[in-house]
Amino acid sequence: MEKSSAAKEYSKGAWTPEEDRKLAEVIAVHGAKRWKTIAATAGLSRCGKSCRLRWLNYLRPNIKRGNITDQEEDLILRLHKLLGNRWSLIAGRLPGRTDNEIKNYWNSHLSKKIKQKEKQSEAPKREGKEAQRRRGAERVSVEVREESSSNGGEESKTSVDFDVDEFFDFSNESSLNLEWVSRFLESDKGICDERS
DNA sequence: AACGACTACAACCGCTCTGCC
DNA sequence: GGGCAGAGCGGTTGTAGTCGT
Structure with missing residues (x-):
């Protein structure tokens, strides 16, 4: 809920490797909380919300990347x-x-x-009413x-x-x-x- | 090779919930 | 109890890459 976002211009779009690095460094020191502070400390012109999302979806350790099995x-x-x-x-x-x-x-x-x-x-859906009733009961x-x-x-x-x-x-x-x-x-x- | 259609996924947006003062 | 800020969630959008013609 970045209510101050109207007052300050945050950059948007894809994250650069440099931004990723800064974010990861600050989180390593201060932990993954107070995202607004993290963004400011890292010197990123991103909103806290954006930093959180980037961390959770991409930078966080133990993220399994690649195809879903x-x-x-x-x-x-x-x-x-x-x-x-x-x-x-x-x-x-x-x-x-x-x-x-x-x-x-x-x-x-x-x-x-x-x-x-x-x-x-849908095509072979010619079940009797009894079968449907039983399924409903289950x-x-x-x-x-x-x-x-x-x-x-x-x-x-x-x-x-x-x-x-x-x-x-x-x-x-x-x-x-x-x-x-x-x-x-x-x-x-x-x-x-x-x-x- | 060029171009449009389609796909995959990163990122944004709006909303709700929670905790604190 | 009310207001505010932070955090989190789900829906949606934007866009780079791929594919088919």
Whole structure:
């Protein structure tokens, strides 16, 4: 919320290697907080918001760059089905990937794939009413705990609907994904333990 | 080779939430 | 309780690179 941005002109557009270097240096010394101060200290004519975004999406260590693997793609699909457009939450389950990256990947790859799939599946959609009714009965509403970094570990609850059969269809699951599922469950269990 | 269409992704924008005074 | 600033999120835009004609 750069309310002073009207008064001061910030530069926009692509970051230069020099800007990246300055930003990284200041963050290494002062840490990744008070972005406005960081921008000023680094002598950058960028707004704090821009610095934060650059750091989180590009300069931060442990960022995994390059193609999204099949496993990761599958994970994104599942998580999106579960959480919707909660990119930061989805990114939280994919180490090294950023919300922006996942969002972009979704918009450019997966949304198209899904549309294609929907088109294909529309044709043979001649299910009986009974089958549809049964499927409806199998949809459940679950409460998803959100571990948000912004609220200091506090968690809120969101009620979401998902299709049990599809989400828990691990028939062609690789070991990597199964590992994630157990870790997901473990981390949730850990939170519950902490509470009690 | 030239040009337009398409794609991928970095960056921006607007909004909400949270914490502090 | 209200105002302000910082932080974070999701949607959208801009543009460089690639591809097809």
